[in-house]
Amino acid sequence: MDDAATMDRSPGGEMVDGVLGALADPTRRRLLDLLAAQGEATATTLAGRLPVSRQAVVKHLAVLDAAGLVAGHRSGREVRYAVRPAALDDTARWMAGLAADWERRPARIKALAEAPPSEPAPPGPPPSGTR
Amino acid sequence: MDDAATMDRSPGGEMVDGVLGALADPTRRRLLDLLAAQGEATATTLAGRLPVSRQAVVKHLAVLDAAGLVAGHRSGREVRYAVRPAALDDTARWMAGLAADWERRPARIKALAEAPPSEPAPPGPPPSGTR
DNA sequence: GCCACGTGCAACCATGAGGTTGCAACTATT
DNA sequence: AATAGTTGCAACCTCATGGTTGCACGTGGC
Numbered sequence: 001m002d003d004a005a006t007m008d009r010s011p012g013g014e015m016v017d018g019v020l021g022a023l024a025d026p027t028r029r030r031l032l033d034l035l036a037a038q039g040e041a042t043a044t045t046l047a048g049r050l051p052v053s054r055q056a057v058v059k060h061l062a063v064l065d066a067a068g069l070v071a072g073h074r075s076g077r078e079v080r081y082a083v084r085p086a087a088l089d090d091t092a093r094w095m096a097g098l099a100a101d102w103e104r105r106p107a108r109i110k111a112l113a114e115a116p117p118s119e120p121a122p123p124g125p126p127p128s129g130t131r
Numbered sequence: 132m133d134d135a136a137t138m139d140r141s142p143g144g145e146m147v148d149g150v151l152g153a154l155a156d157p158t159r160r161r162l163l164d165l166l167a168a169q170g171e172a173t174a175t176t177l178a179g180r181l182p183v184s185r186q187a188v189v190k191h192l193a194v195l196d197a198a199g200l201v202a203g204h205r206s207g208r209e210v211r212y213a214v215r216p217a218a219l220d221d222t223a224r225w226m227a228g229l230a231a232d233w234e235r236r237p238a239r240i241k242a243l244a245e246a247p248p249s250e251p252a253p254p255g256p257p258p259s260g261t262r
Numbered sequence: 263g264c265c266a267c268g269t270g271c272a273a274c275c276a277t278g279a280g281g282t283t284g285c286a287a288c289t290a291t292t
Numbered sequence: 293a294a295t296a297g298t299t300g301c302a303a304c305c306t307c308a309t310g311g312t313t314g315c316a317c318g319t320g321g322c
Binding site: 017021023024036039083085088089092093096098101102103 | 168
Binding site: 042043044054055058074076077078079 | 271
């Protein structure tokens with residue numbers, strides 16, 4: 001049921017992947033908006049406010065849940081979902097950090113350390129078989 | 132010149148959409164990492180460091196460019212691409228704002244304004260067809 | 263007990279995104 | 293001029309994704 005809850009701030013960014021993937025879809029974003037606005041809602045309810053079937057909503061909620069962006073608890077015969085800020089927050093931080101990284105890296109560094117001789121255009125990319 | 136440069140912080144979040152979509156793909160993220168690390172690189176060079184063809188890289192770069200995450204300028208017979216922090220930064224802010232929004236919204240509000248009569252199921256306005 | 267509402271599961275469909283290959287066009291370098 | 297290295301198209305392939313429908317299962321209200 002949960003995996004993104006694995007509060008993993010590790011470098012690989014395994015969670016970031018999930019969040020970005022989930023957030024990439026517009027319908028999913030609308031869903032989150034609705035959810036954030038209402039606090040709680042069931043898949044059936046949400047489907048009523050979107051141009052898609054209930055099943056589609058269920059699938060989307062599953063993705064969002066896997067990404068840790070929402071969580072649902074059972075209440076009687078229905079399952080109410082609610083938004084879960086943590087993962088989003090973490091991803092926002094990650095992204096801000098990345099942006100900062102890019103900014104403080106105008107260019108160079110690598111270019112200098114990559115061509116000791118005098119060739120700014122190394123035609124022989126050599127060794128590293130990154131595969 | 133391009134399009135994402137349309138510094139549009141408008142509500143619709145037209146840019147955010149592009150950035151999230153672009154960032155959703157892992158290959159594209161690797162590409163950005165490489166690019167950020169080297170400062171500048173051509174599609175051909177980058178393809179050499181990734182497990183995909185040059186053409187695939189070209190397509191990815193096109194997506195990233197459309198999202199405003201990279202920009203390329205011609206230098207002789209080659210086209211060097213470089214990372215472009217602005218869009219990423221904006222998106223990070225947007226996301227942080229959203230997260231903050233979620234956090235300061237434990238629930239309620241809706242419950243009060245939504246059920247005066249007795250019918251909480253209006254056929255709502257299907258906004259822009261997502262697809 | 264019966265019925266209605268809501269969820270859960272599975273099969274199925276269609277499109278688009280990621281990837282490939284092949285080739286034409288352009289720019290340097292010799 | 294001939295050639296080698298790059299970029300730019302375009303056709304084409306495959307598979308994951310978003311979406312649908314149909315039906316079985318649970319749970320609560322009558």
